[in-house]
Amino acid sequence: MPNPFYDRDIVSIRDFTRNDLEYVFSATDKIRSLEASEKSELGKGRTLGYIFYEPSTRTRMSFEAAMASLGGSSIGISDLKSSSVEKGESLADTIRVIDLYSDIIVLRHPMDGSSRFAAELSKNPVINAGSGSEEHPTQALLDLYTILKEKGRIDGLSIAIVGDLKYGRTVYSLLYGLTNYKVNVHLVAPPLLQIRKESIYEVHSKLRIQEHSTLDEILPELDVIYVTRIQKERFPDLQEYEKVRGTYTIDTSTLAKAKPDVSVMHPLPRMDEISHSVDSTKNAVYFRQAGYGKELRAAVLALMLNEKPF
Amino acid sequence: MSDTSQLLVRRIRDGTVIDHIEPGKALVVLRALNITGREGNVITVALNVPSSKHGKKDIIKVENRFLETDETNKLALIAPHATINIIKDYRLVEKRKILLPDSIVGIFKCPNLKCISNSGEEIRSSIDIIDKEKLVLKCRYCTRTLSTDELIF
Numbered sequence: 430m431p432n433p434f435y436d437r438d439i440v441s442i443r444d445f446t447r448n449d450l451e452y453v454f455s456a457t458d459k460i461r462s463l464e465a466s467e468k469s470e471l472g473k474g475r476t477l478g479y480i481f482y483e484p485s486t487r488t489r490m491s492f493e494a495a496m497a498s499l500g501g502s503s504i505g506i507s508d509l510k511s512s513s514v515e516k517g518e519s520l521a522d523t524i525r526v527i528d529l530y531s532d533i534i535v536l537r538h539p540m541d542g543s544s545r546f547a548a549e550l551s552k553n554p555v556i557n558a559g560s561g562s563e564e565h566p567t568q569a570l571l572d573l574y575t576i577l578k579e580k581g582r583i584d585g586l587s588i589a590i591v592g593d594l595k596y597g598r599t600v601y602s603l604l605y606g607l608t609n610y611k612v613n614v615h616l617v618a619p620p621l622l623q624i625r626k627e628s629i630y631e632v633h634s635k636l637r638i639q640e641h642s643t644l645d646e647i648l649p650e651l652d653v654i655y656v657t658r659i660q661k662e663r664f665p666d667l668q669e670y671e672k673v674r675g676t677y678t679i680d681t682s683t684l685a686k687a688k689p690d691v692s693v694m695h696p697l698p699r700m701d702e703i704s705h706s707v708d709s710t711k712n713a714v715y716f717r718q719a720g721y722g723k724e725l726r727a728a729v730l731a732l733m734l735n736e737k738p739f
Numbered sequence: 740m741s742d743t744s745q746l747l748v749r750r751i752r753d754g755t756v757i758d759h760i761e762p763g764k765a766l767v768v769l770r771a772l773n774i775t776g777r778e779g780n781v782i783t784v785a786l787n788v789p790s791s792k793h794g795k796k797d798i799i800k801v802e803n804r805f806l807e808t809d810e811t812n813k814l815a816l817i818a819p820h821a822t823i824n825i826i827k828d829y830r831l832v833e834k835r836k837i838l839l840p841d842s843i844v845g846i847f848k849c850p851n852l853k854c855i856s857n858s859g860e861e862i863r864s865s866i867d868i869i870d871k872e873k874l875v876l877k878c879r880y881c882t883r884t885l886s887t888d889e890l891i892f
């Protein structure tokens with residue numbers, strides 16, 4: 430199969446077929462098996478340019494670490510106060526300039542569709558590292574890879590996605606990615622934070638979805654609990670935030686009612702939605718999940734930069 | 740066209756007649772087609788003309804301009820029942836219905852205020868019609884689905 434990621438934008442996970450997903454997962458396995466010296470040839474002399482209009486720890490650092498592991502370098506802006514954005518420069522102009530300095534652009538921006546717009550302007554490929562509450566496709570790739578590695582398969586699993594389903598962009602990308610598999614999806618959220626119907630119109634025909642307001646009733650059948658943070662910054666009204674924060678805390682008493690091997694995932698950062706008492710259990714997958722992120726992003730970058738990387 | 744409307748709107752020699760526009764929508768149609776009158780052609784707009792078929796209708800006559808199919812198909816979401824009559828030398832040479840295009844660019848705004856197409860960037864809105872039977876639309880940028888009622892000019 431030809432490399433489907435070469436010189437291609439990663440704006441939405443909806444653009445990828447199951448074959449594409451399996452291709453990137455197998456490339457991630459390959460990256461993990463390479464010696465450091467072999468890996469460092471894959472991005473040698475290449476530059477990743479990033480701009481983060483919103484805060485980020487894992488995504489930005491894992492992209493930088495991934496590019497470094499390929500022998501490439503990263504340049505970019507994560508503090509807008511020190512950039513021309515602060516002077517009022519448009520996103521379009523910023524992208525055009527970064528495009529001149531880099532081989533791949535990584536963008537995080539608070540507006541939905543921002544990466545699609547950037548990809549239209551840029552000659553070099555654009556990676557969406559979070560576009561408003563729309564999508565975060567590389568997070569979904571690493572989430573799916575984590576499920577595959579932890580459970581050995583994705584088909585046939587019961588997966589609950591819990592928490593902020595309205596504003597959480599990782600939720601939408603994960604749902605879109607899961608449409609390539611035969612899974613049972615349970616969406617668990619308080620009424621204020623339920624999934625946006627206008628963003629999953631095409632998902633319903635491809636995925637079995639059930640919606641719930643509590644987790645207890647479905648706990649015994651779940652293989653994966655994907656917990657998301659109730660995002661304070663997405664609430665126009667802080668009083669509404671206070672009403673729902675901590676609504677679905679996962680702790681050891683939650684785990685006691687679930688399958689012994691249930692995997693608890695989280696895109697991080699977490700607040701109080703997963704108790705620290707869960708961290709030491711075998712069910713806690715979230716830190717390994719973040720670890721897979723660097724290797725998966727290295728695989729994605731290697732595939733985008735090289736027609737035949739391996 | 741009924742006799743009454745004939746009295747209200749004069750015949751044209753060359754140009755386009757947009758007939759059977761839903762009553763009250765003619766001004767929106769003008770805007771969608773970017774018909775401003777600045778080019779100097781005579782443009783006649785009739786609102787709430789009595790119609791034997793629909794009770795009332797709006798009519799637009801644009802003289803000396805022959806609207807192309809690509810242009811008039813933009814009206815699919817505003818005036819789906821309108822008919823386009825191309826007139827040459829007082830004779831009807833083409834009569835066509837409006838067909839739903841696959842997408843409509845630069846006319847409607849996405850209702851999602853957090854969509855990049857509403858950000859003030861140099862960007863043209865683009866609305867795809869993903870289900871022509873149920874009239875389900877999708878913003879090409881934020882990818883949210885919407886109904887025709889939610890479209891913003």
